[in-house]
Amino acid sequence: xxxxxxxxxxxxxxxxxxxxxxxxxxxxxxxxxTLIGTNGAGKTTTLRTLSGLLKPLSGKITFDGKxxxxxxxxxxxxxxxxHSPEGRRIFPRLSIAENLQLGAFLRSDKAGIEKxxxxxxxxxxxxxxxxxxxxxTLSGGEQQMLAMGRALMxxxxxxxxxxxxxxxSPIMMQKIMATIxxxxxxxxxxxxxxxNAQAALSLADHGHVMEVGSVVLSGTGQDLLHDESVxxxxxxxx
Amino acid sequence: xxxxPQQLANGLFLGSMYGLIAIGYTMVYGIVQLINFAHGEIFxxxxxxxxxxxxxxxxDGTSMWIALPAMLIGGALVAVLIAVGAERFAYxxxxxxxxxxxxxxxxxxxxALQQVVFNYFPDAKNDRTFPQLTSxxxxxxxxxxxxxxxxxxxxxxxxxxxxxxxVRLSRTGRAxxxxxxxxDTAQLxxxxxxxxxxxxxxxxxxxxxxxxxxxxLRYGQIKYxxxxxxxxxxFTAAVLGGIGNIYGAMLGGVVLGxxxxxxxxxxxxxxxxxxxxxxxxxxxxAFVLLIVVLLVRPQGLLGERVADRA
Ligand SMILES: Nc1ncnc2c1ncn2[C@@H]1O[C@H](COP(=O)(O)OP(=O)(O)O)[C@@H](O)[C@H]1O
Ligand SMILES: [Mg+2]
Numbered sequence: 001x002x003x004x005x006x007x008x009x010x011x012x013x014x015x016x017x018x019x020x021x022x023x024x025x026x027x028x029x030x031x032x033x034t035l036i037g038t039n040g041a042g043k044t045t046t047l048r049t050l051s052g053l054l055k056p057l058s059g060k061i062t063f064d065g066k067x068x069x070x071x072x073x074x075x076x077x078x079x080x081x082x083h084s085p086e087g088r089r090i091f092p093r094l095s096i097a098e099n100l101q102l103g104a105f106l107r108s109d110k111a112g113i114e115k116x117x118x119x120x121x122x123x124x125x126x127x128x129x130x131x132x133x134x135x136x137t138l139s140g141g142e143q144q145m146l147a148m149g150r151a152l153m154x155x156x157x158x159x160x161x162x163x164x165x166x167x168x169s170p171i172m173m174q175k176i177m178a179t180i181x182x183x184x185x186x187x188x189x190x191x192x193x194x195x196n197a198q199a200a201l202s203l204a205d206h207g208h209v210m211e212v213g214s215v216v217l218s219g220t221g222q223d224l225l226h227d228e229s230v231x232x233x234x235x236x237x238x
Numbered sequence: 239x240x241x242x243p244q245q246l247a248n249g250l251f252l253g254s255m256y257g258l259i260a261i262g263y264t265m266v267y268g269i270v271q272l273i274n275f276a277h278g279e280i281f282x283x284x285x286x287x288x289x290x291x292x293x294x295x296x297x298d299g300t301s302m303w304i305a306l307p308a309m310l311i312g313g314a315l316v317a318v319l320i321a322v323g324a325e326r327f328a329y330x331x332x333x334x335x336x337x338x339x340x341x342x343x344x345x346x347x348x349x350a351l352q353q354v355v356f357n358y359f360p361d362a363k364n365d366r367t368f369p370q371l372t373s374x375x376x377x378x379x380x381x382x383x384x385x386x387x388x389x390x391x392x393x394x395x396x397x398x399x400x401x402x403x404x405v406r407l408s409r410t411g412r413a414x415x416x417x418x419x420x421x422d423t424a425q426l427x428x429x430x431x432x433x434x435x436x437x438x439x440x441x442x443x444x445x446x447x448x449x450x451x452x453x454x455l456r457y458g459q460i461k462y463x464x465x466x467x468x469x470x471x472x473f474t475a476a477v478l479g480g481i482g483n484i485y486g487a488m489l490g491g492v493v494l495g496x497x498x499x500x501x502x503x504x505x506x507x508x509x510x511x512x513x514x515x516x517x518x519x520x521x522x523x524a525f526v527l528l529i530v531v532l533l534v535r536p537q538g539l540l541g542e543r544v545a546d547r548a
Contacts, residue, residue, distance in 0.1 A: 053422055073425035082426075089423040091416050102416050105409075106428035154428065 253495020262442025278469015
């Protein structure tokens with residue numbers, strides 16, 4: 001079976017500084033794959049390159065059998081790749097409902113969009129209660145829910161989440177992780193970037209550990225969770 | 239000496255014209271954080287486009303009910319073409335460059351547009367008479383309204399309302415708001431932000447052309463260098479109202495037009511300020527107002543709070 005997403009020897013630089021130095025990994029249909037690693041490892045750079053916001057120096061990205069390199073960002077969404085960016089990046093002065101509608105910008109099936117907005121409200125009831133409110137007035141956790149709901153509105157084949165638990169209270173973090181688990185059980189394919197390695201690896205089918213631009217370790221979520229060096233470096237054990 | 243109601247009316251007409259031009263500055267700034275200093279010249283070319291339609295396209299004696307829309311369309315076509323061309327070939331290649339680069343480009347573009355009109359448009363070295371369509375004036379009580387003023391007082395609210403509805407309710411308008419708030423994330427929604435930027439420039443061009451027709455009707459003549467003063471005033475209006483905010487641009491225009499007109503009319507009546515009367519001081523009052531407002535409210539009258547931008 002060919003992978004839904006295949007990344008081969010991807011290199012990305014900001015000017016002269018190489019932030020991603022030749023990484024390779026795959027995501028199979030229905031899988032949750034996680035990229036973990038400390039701040040500055042190149043995880044966000046990787047996701048932004050996959051969604052077309054950054055141009056790679058070299059390497060090959062194949063998504064759903066088609067090459068992604070050189071395709072502009074706004075066309076990549078149309079191919080079925082959704083990206084919930086680091087820092088949530090909701091549209092602060094638009095309402096919650098308008099943010100969700102923008103997630104479905106490329107769709108024209110009005111009834112289907114309404115149904116999916118309703119589904120987002122079912123998944124995150126607080127969003128439904130505040131649908132007319134400006135998104136900028138939501139708390140960090142609520143904004144994260146909105147960002148995830150918005151990304152789902154494009155009916156993606158692959159959902160990329162960049163640090164969904166960043167800056168959240170432990171309770172809110174649990175809620176977000178539970179939602180990701182629920183999406184997984186519904187069959188959503190997810191590429192999850194997280195600093196909370198424990199939570200991410202527990203959910204993931206496969207994981208890759210990134211350090212200064214390279215993948216230094218790969219394995220199943222369970223393997224990595226029990227790996228000596230991972231436990232030391234990322235799970236705060238010694 | 240005009241009466242106060244007449245002065246207020248004159249200020250309102252002048253301000254509406256500023257506001258229409260200011261829309262072009264504010265839309266483009268709101269979406270790409272670029273100040274298109276060539277916008278005054280886009281306004282000017284809109285005027286020459288309208289003039290061309292009247293003198294070189296329409297047959298003599300065309301009724302004003304046909305001539306006016308035809309001139310608006312012709313002027314808008316020229317202004318949009320130049321605005322969109324400037325975006326595509328002058329500004330887009332400089333996206334991501336230091337801010338000074340597009341600024342210098344804009345100044346060069348302004349001079350180039352002026353020189354092209356000056357050198358190649360028939361008899362553009364002198365004031366070109368702008369068709370008046372009607373010499374009638376209209377009386378509302380003690381206030382006399384000339385045809386150009388009547389035109390702008392009708393056109394400006396229509397244009398503003400149309401723009402307001404477009405931005406708030408249309409799919410493209412929603413995409414414009416998203417692009418203004420967060421261009422990268424807008425792309426992640428599937429929005430072609432380059433297209434949105436082109437549309438912002440085009441809307442600015444249309445509004446500038448409407449203002450140029452109003453200007454021609456009001457003053458009876460247009461000139462290759464008319465974009466400089468009007469552009470500067472309109473830019474002032476956009477900043478005054480809160481740059482990036484379309485309603486702010488219109489409000490800033492009206493406030494500026496009123497302030498300028500009233501100051502010109504009355505300030506020399508204040509003891510000790512007799513020397514400061516007359517129209518040549520008008521730009522001074524405009525900038526005094528701008529400085530005062532920016533000292534008190536740096537974001538402009540209706541500007542977004544800066545915290546919202548991040
Ligand atoms: N816009 C940028 N310009 C220059 N360097 C950047 C930029 N964004 C990230 N970097 C650098 O690239 C490297 C990888 O960053 P990033 O992908 O954000 O890492 P992570 O998401 O794993 O924390 C870091 O060294 C960071 O400083
Ligand atoms: Mg990151």
